[in-house]
Amino acid sequence: MSVQSAPPTSASIRAVRWSRRGRLRLGARWNGIAATIAVIVIIGLPVFALIGPYPIDPFRPDPNAIGIAPNGVHWFGTDGNGMDVFARTxxxxxxxxxxxxxxxLLALVVGVPIGLFATTGRVGDAVMRxxxxxxALPIIVIAxxxxxxxxxxxxxxxLAIAIVGAPRFVRLSRASAIALRSSRYVEAAVAIGCSPMRVAFNHVFRNAYGVVLVQATLTAANALxxxxxxxxxxxxVNPPVPTWGAMISDGASMLIRGEWWAAAFPTLAMLLVIASFNVIAGAIENRIERVERAR
Known part of the structure; x- marks a missing residue:
């Protein structure tokens, strides 16, 4: 004898709907909080570096404090030249x-217009070649x-990083333009006599800017x-200006002696900013998905 399940009631259907909405709202709230923290990290680090002042001058070496481990004075320790790792990070x-x-931003400004107008004709094919x-070439080699x-x-x-990043925006904007040019609102804009410039930016780009923003944040992370x-x-960048890559290079030689801090803290700072860019990209992508579902 088979047991048949009772048909769902209106109350159970409403409960399922409310649970789905609750999960979506909770996910959107957490994405918003994470994106806010990511923006604070990306903006806060350069702003803190600008307003200072540091406890110790990042450009002043101390011959008596070479390779010191993190302590109450040198929070991140010192490097092989006796300079404070925290201040330089x-x-x-x-x-x-x-x-x-x-x-x-430079890659976006250059790449998006090229991609929007390189959709047809021999010029477009030449640009895509x-x-x-x-x-096909490694990014680091081109840079x-x-x-x-x-x-x-x-x-x-x-300029070098923009040259490397611009082709991504060209491909993305071109694909969006090709996908959207057969839309009714684009065909209507062409039919009423709108210029190609207006169609490209006012009708095509306005409906694809979310994807471009996602790519921009990911490109910024890759650029870093x-x-x-x-x-x-x-x-x-030429020394003595501190950069995370140069600090990691200088600190790599100290790892042999077990002095890990000179390379570890710049690496963590760089990874924190890269992760923040990725979090913002994920938040923008989730926002786009919610807007598409609402439509």
Whole structure:
């Protein structure tokens, strides 16, 4: 004898609906809190580096305090030159984080318009062949070659990272433009005589900017890692300006002696900022999904 389950009642259906809404609201709230903390980390570190002052000068070596472990005076210890690791870790955020953001913005400003207009014709095909050629090469190699041609310095690092990141925005904006150009509102805009510029930015980009923002935050995280790699190899920002990559490179030689702090704390700071960019990207993506479900 089989037992048939009772049909769901209206009360049980409402309970399921409320539970789903509650989970969605709770998830959205946690995503918002995490994104807020991430923004505070990304903005707070450079701002703290700007306003200072530090307990110890990040540029002043102390011959009597070389390779000291973390203590009450030197919170993150000292490096092989006797300079305070905490002060230099915070000071490095003043340069590394703005460089990654500036390079991402430059790549976005250059890459998005090219992708929006490179959808058809021989010019579009030629642009995508160049983009595909860039994508086939290692990112770090392109950045090193660009810096070697232009020279070191913060501005040249920004240009090199922008050159590396722009093809991502070209591909993404081009794919969005191709997907949206057959939409009814785009066809209607073309039918009433809107210019290609207006169609591209006022109709196509406005409906794809969320995806571009997600890519921008991920590109900023990748840019920060690329900047650290360049400075680790000694082809980025010139010393004595502290950068996380250069600090990790200098601290790597101290690991043999068991002096881990000179490389560990800059690495943790860099990973914290990279994770913050990824959290913001996830929050934006979740927001886009909620908007799509609401439609």
């Amino acid at each position: 915070i000071e490095a955020a003043k340069l590394d984080v703005p460089i990654s953001v500036a390079a991402t 160049v983009v595909d050629a860039f994508a 090193i070659v660009a810096i070697q041609l232009m020279g070191g310095g913060a501005w040249n690092v920004i 890692g690329t900047i650290a790699a360049l400075n680790f190899l000694g082809v980025g």
